[in-house]
Amino acid sequence: MKSYDLIIVGGGIVGTACADYASEQGLRVAIVEPGPIGGGATAAAMGHLVAMDDDPAELALANYSLNLWEAFTDVEQLEYSRCGTLWVAGSEAEFAHIPAKIARLAAVGVHAELIDRKQLYRLEPALCPGLFGGMRVPREAVVYPPAMARHLLQRARARGAELYDTRVTAITNQGVQLADQTQLHGSVIVATGCALPQLLPQLPMRARKGHLVITDRYPNVVRHQLLELGYADSAHGDADSSVAFNVQPRPTGQILIGSSREYSSESPDVSMSMVRRMLERTFHYLPALRQLDAIRIWTGFRPVSADGLPYLGRVPDQSHVWVAAGHEGLGITTSLGSARLVIDQFLGRATAIDPKPYDPARVAA
Numbered sequence: 353m354k355s356y357d358l359i360i361v362g363g364g365i366v367g368t369a370c371a372d373y374a375s376e377q378g379l380r381v382a383i384v385e386p387g388p389i390g391g392g393a394t395a396a397a398m399g400h401l402v403a404m405d406d407d408p409a410e411l412a413l414a415n416y417s418l419n420l421w422e423a424f425t426d427v428e429q430l431e432y433s434r435c436g437t438l439w440v441a442g443s444e445a446e447f448a449h450i451p452a453k454i455a456r457l458a459a460v461g462v463h464a465e466l467i468d469r470k471q472l473y474r475l476e477p478a479l480c481p482g483l484f485g486g487m488r489v490p491r492e493a494v495v496y497p498p499a500m501a502r503h504l505l506q507r508a509r510a511r512g513a514e515l516y517d518t519r520v521t522a523i524t525n526q527g528v529q530l531a532d533q534t535q536l537h538g539s540v541i542v543a544t545g546c547a548l549p550q551l552l553p554q555l556p557m558r559a560r561k562g563h564l565v566i567t568d569r570y571p572n573v574v575r576h577q578l579l580e581l582g583y584a585d586s587a588h589g590d591a592d593s594s595v596a597f598n599v600q601p602r603p604t605g606q607i608l609i610g611s612s613r614e615y616s617s618e619s620p621d622v623s624m625s626m627v628r629r630m631l632e633r634t635f636h637y638l639p640a641l642r643q644l645d646a647i648r649i650w651t652g653f654r655p656v657s658a659d660g661l662p663y664l665g666r667v668p669d670q671s672h673v674w675v676a677a678g679h680e681g682l683g684i685t686t687s688l689g690s691a692r693l694v695i696d697q698f699l700g701r702a703t704a705i706d707p708k709p710y711d712p713a714r715v716a717a
């Protein structure tokens with residue numbers, strides 16, 4: 353029977369970030385993942401590294417993590433591109449809210465600037481006429497998420513972490529049981545995203561489907577990650593289905609188009625009616641995109657906790673079991689901070705940000 357300081361269940365970006373940080377701290381680590389590394393929600397994501405300001409706890413975790421991402425900007429395979437985020441105001445009212453947003457971001461150290469109508473069209477000439485201006489966050493970036501998961505795992509393995517390419521079927525009193533009945537002993541971090549309730553049914557998790565479309569190569573049509581200011585209503589609202597304007601220039605010259613959110617569909621199949629709805633929203637803001645060729649459409653599922661914040665901490669009544677899951681549409685951004693928050697608590701250390709808002713005890717029955 354093998355024994356470890358920490359057994360990490362799940363090899364998405366969150367589990368691999370945990371493996372990376374835990375091994376860096378000198379812990380003996382096992383990571384268990386039956387599929388490709390970063391092949392779950394991580395592979396489906398846009399890879400936008402972004403601070404959203406409408407929830408203080410989410411902003412604190414995003415800001416903490418964005419600072420940690422700075423150590424990875426030179427890793428070639430991540431395709432890190434600091435294109436900046438440009439939030440677009442479609443109405444006078446959206447424009448009027450920008451100074452308050454800038455102040456909330458500034459309070460945690462994120463620099464954002466007000467962009468007037470003239471500057472907006474200078475920065476992004478393809479935007480439709482009639483917009484009111486926007487907010488630019490120049491230091492934000494985009495990455496290729498599955499490559500980050502592989503990179504983090506590779507670093508962990510170089511420090512001695514061991515990979516088991518199978519499933520965990522049960523959490524035991526002393527560790528985990530694998531699909532072939534092998535027992536591993538040690539403390540456990542469950543980082544299985546949408547699949548969390550299979551191992552920890554006391555922690556509710558919903559899967560929120562999203563569609564993405566990618567075009568052929570059209571360099572310089574857009575330069576920033578572009579979002580409508582109403583995006584947060586789609587991301588944080590509880591509507592059964594919603595779409596928002598969210599477009600990303602890939603370093604390849606391709607344009608990645610999002611985003612949709614749906615609770616009611618459990619099928620991974622592409623829904624052409626949802627894609628059409630999403631594209632109509634996009635063409636409203638960027639009419640020129642209607643003429644471009646799309647080469648691929650895919651879907652993925654965002655893991656959504658009971659209150660929209662991730663579960664990061666010890667599982668109540670299971671002293672050797674920890675959890676890091678439920679990051680909805682921000683798990684690429686917040687993976688690095690999440691790993692530190694959980695593992696620093698595991699090691700009995702002070703954490704860099706207040707861990708209370710993410711404590712799983714807030715929802716576990």
Ligand SMILES: Cc1cc2nc3c(=O)[nH]c(=O)nc-3n(C[C@H](O)[C@H](O)[C@H](O)COP(=O)(O)OP(=O)(O)OC[C@H]3O[C@@H](n4cnc5c(N)ncnc54)[C@H](O)[C@@H]3O)c2cc1C
Pocket residue numbers: 361362363364365366367384385386387388390391392393394395396397398399400401402518519520521543544545546547550551561562563564651652653654655676677678679680681682683684685686
């Ligand atoms: C369409 C879409 C767009 C997105 N865009 C962005 C974005 O731009 N920016 C951003 O920050 N976030 C974005 N996200 C969110 C982000 O992708 C997720 O929050 C993040 O990937 C969650 O990572 P994870 O490691 O928790 O889950 P996953 O990547 O799903 O990993 C969980 C892993 O656990 C494994 N697993 C499950 N059960 C078991 C078991 N019993 N034993 C062992 N392993 C198991 C699975 O195989 C899987 O690999 C987006 C998501 C979607 C769907």
